[in-house]
Amino acid sequence: MADDGRQMSGEQRAAIARGRRESQAVDAYLRYLEENKPRRGRRRTPERVRMLLDQVTADLESATGVHRIELLQQRKDLESELWRLEHQADNKELEEAFIEHAARYGERKGISYETWREAGVSAEVLERAGIVPNTTDELRRRR
Template identity: 45%
Template sequence: MPPSKKASKKMSDTHKAALAEGREQGRKVRRYLEALEANKPKRGRKRTTESMQKRLEQIERALPSADPLKRLQLVQERLNLQKQLEAADQKVDLAALEADFVAVARDYSERKGISYAAWRELGVPTSTLQAAGITRGSS
């Protein structure tokens, strides 16, 4: 006997809309969390654009006379500094990302069962969670 074919069920428009809404909420939450992580204060003295440029000049002066191992390290440091300078030039509109997050965070949190403590552990400020309607007693 040949295997029977199951009738494929079509998704309703409301189901499709709910899935699309969930994906959009996930994108907004992800963008905000990524921006928070990228802009997290680093320990130690903050590097300025000027100090990085100054160090790049020092590296360029030291490269010709450096032995091969030191040259390798200097080249890597130069690449790292250039990457940091590029990142410093790209400003993120954290306020807009935060507004998007606040608009969807409560629904997202309830749907995914994410607690206040989990958000806090990832560095989401208390004021942002309060604005989103996520409280300590949430999930």
């Protein structure tokens, strides 16, 4: 119910639900990008991570004290990395949801092309979402 005692219309409820879906899709994709930022050096393969995980697990059998706690943390980090590497296909689903909702979300929130790029969204994904640089962004970039 609204503050003045009137009930929301179906259209108002639909608009709120649409805004929530847009926000969730954009947030999920941006979080994915943040968690999977390219890091320096060669990218590790799932096979390499499994090999490191096996080594850490073997080392844990004889480790004690601080060395043990460090190996436990390293094992946890490697397990997380392996999970991310094996589930990269999930990115496509997140990307498609972002593409579907980002333009409306960005327009509603006043988010510019440059801001999307600074957040890590590729130009190709923005183009597919229908978000293109505007003249103001282009002029700022040239300065």
